[in-house]
Each structure stands twice: as C-alpha cells, then as structure tokens.
Amino acid sequence: MLDRAAPEAKQQSTEPRPVAFRGGGFIPGGSRYAGWIALALVIAVWQLAGSTGLVNPLFLPAPSAIAVAIYRLAMSGALWQHLSWSIMRIGTGWIIGTAAGIIVGFSIGLSTLARGVGITFISALFPIPKIALLPLLILWLGIGEEPKIATIALGVFFSTAISVYSGVDAVPRNLIRMAQSFNVPFHAIVRRVIWPGALPSILSGFRITASVALLLVVSAEMIGAQYGIGAFVLQAGNLMQTDQLLAGVVILSLFGLAVGRLINLLEVRLLHWR
Numbered sequence: 001m002l003d004r005a006a007p008e009a010k011q012q013s014t015e016p017r018p019v020a021f022r023g024g025g026f027i028p029g030g031s032r033y034a035g036w037i038a039l040a041l042v043i044a045v046w047q048l049a050g051s052t053g054l055v056n057p058l059f060l061p062a063p064s065a066i067a068v069a070i071y072r073l074a075m076s077g078a079l080w081q082h083l084s085w086s087i088m089r090i091g092t093g094w095i096i097g098t099a100a101g102i103i104v105g106f107s108i109g110l111s112t113l114a115r116g117v118g119i120t121f122i123s124a125l126f127p128i129p130k131i132a133l134l135p136l137l138i139l140w141l142g143i144g145e146e147p148k149i150a151t152i153a154l155g156v157f158f159s160t161a162i163s164v165y166s167g168v169d170a171v172p173r174n175l176i177r178m179a180q181s182f183n184v185p186f187h188a189i190v191r192r193v194i195w196p197g198a199l200p201s202i203l204s205g206f207r208i209t210a211s212v213a214l215l216l217v218v219s220a221e222m223i224g225a226q227y228g229i230g231a232f233v234l235q236a237g238n239l240m241q242t243d244q245l246l247a248g249v250v251i252l253s254l255f256g257l258a259v260g261r262l263i264n265l266l267e268v269r270l271l272h273w274r
C-alpha cells in the first residue's frame with residue numbers, strides 16, 4: 001500500500017500549478033480622491049481646534065476666519081490690486097528668464113565652445129541666492145520694477161538653462177546619428193529630433209522655475225514694494241493680522257496650484273506622443 005501511494009504522490013507534486021504574476025513593477029497606483037479627502041480632514045481638524053479654543057486665533061486663525069479675510073480682501077479690491085502686481089512681475093521675469101535660458105541651454109547642449117564657457121559660469125553663479133543680488137540690482141537699475149523683474153529673471157534663467165542642456169544631453173545619440181546618415185540638415189535635426197527629445201526635461205524645468213519665480217517675487221516684494229502679495233503678507237505680519245497673513249499664504253498656494261495645472265495642460269498638449 002505504501003509503495004503504490006508513493007509514486008502517485010510524486011506524480012501529483014510534479015504537475016504544473018498556476019503562479020501569481022510578479023512582474024508588475026513598483027509603480028504606485030494613483031487615487032483621485034485620497035488627497036482631497038486628506039486635505040478636508042486636516043481642514044476639519046484645524047477648524048475644530050480653532051472653534052473649541054484649543055488654539056489661540058492670534059497665532060493660528062481658523063480656516064473660516066481665513067476665508068472671511070479672503071472674501072473681504074476680494075470685495076474691497078485690495079486682493080486684485082496686490083495680485084495683479086505680483087502676476088505682472090512673475091510673468092515678465094519668467095518670460096525673460098525662460099527665453100534666455102532656452103537659448104543658452106541649447107547652445108550649451110549643441111556647441112563645444114558654449115558648453116565649456118557656459119557650464120563654468122553657470123556652476124559659479126547658480127549657487128548664489130538671487131535675492132541677495134537685489135540691492136546691487138537696485139543700484140544698477142534704480143528703484144522701480146526693473147530690479148524685481150531682473151531678480152526673478154535671473155533665478156528662472158539658471159534653472160531653465162540647466163534643465164534644457166540636461167534634456168539635450170539625454171536625447172539618444174543613435175537618433176541623431178540616424179538623421180545625420182540620411183543627410184538631414186542641422187536645423188531639421190534640432191527641430192525634429194533634439195527638441196521633442198528634450199521637451200519632457202524642459203517642461204519639468206518649467207515646474208521648478210515657476211516655483212522659483214513665486215519665491216523670488218515674494219522675497220523681492222517684502223524688501224522693496226508697496227503692492228504685491230509679498231508686501232501684503234509682510235504688512236499683515238507686522239500688524240499681527242494673522243488671518244490676513246494666512247489669507248495671503250493661501251492665495252500664493254492657489255496661484256501655485258493654478259500654475260501647476262497649466263503646466264499639466266502643456267504636457268498633455270505638447271507630449272501627446274508619449
């Protein structure tokens with residue numbers, strides 16, 4: 001009995017059995033509502049702590065008080081005045097810095113001479129805090145909007161140049177050699193091969209430069225501006241109006257979210273081939 005059962009058990013153990021798929025990678029799945037639910041819970045706890053008196057409203061106003069402050073600023077027109085000045089400075093400085101950064105970045109990525117000179121200067125000047133140059137820019141350009149816009153443009157320029165030439169370097173050289181073997185002109189290779197290949201890195205750089213521009217405009221407005229979100233936040237802090245101070249912080253956060261959403265739309269539009 002035992003001798004007959006042993007071969008049967010051995011035969012059953014050698015039969016193939018299904019195995020769960022294990023090659024799914026380590027890509028985490030996204031949830032559409034998890035972030036919003038977590039944010040709502042934080043705001044609810046914050047509001048509860050403020051309503052019950054657990055937190056002094058002078059140090060941390062409740063979200064309802066911040067919403068009331070934003071509403072009053074909007075109805076009085078002060079919000080739009082400060083926001084329009086900040087948008088003007090950010091937009092002008094970002095456009096100037098981005099245009100210069102794209103030109104220099106492509107030059108570094110495509111030219112040996114430009115690479116040797118450009119990377120040296122970028123490596124030397126990039127670590128300098130750009131807001132520290134604002135007093136010097138005021139001496140050069142005078143008191144006005146020019147120093148603030150130049151500060152933003154400088155901060156945007158270096159980050160854009162780095163992202164552009166890094167994207168150009170990341171383009172597969174086999175594609176460039178293939179285009180050269182078919183005698184494709186240089187400008188066509190740049191437009192049809194290098195530009196699409198570097199575009200994801202350039203758009204990622206736009207996210208960084210948008211944040212840099214937002215940080216620099218707030219810092220510049222705190223130092224020497226009468227209007228702007230940074231000047232408004234500084235004035236509210238000096239007067240201990242913490243509800244208006246946090247209202248300015250919330251407005252900056254919403255502005256950053258709007259810029260991020262705009263860049264997402266650009267990625268969907270320009271990177272449709274991905």
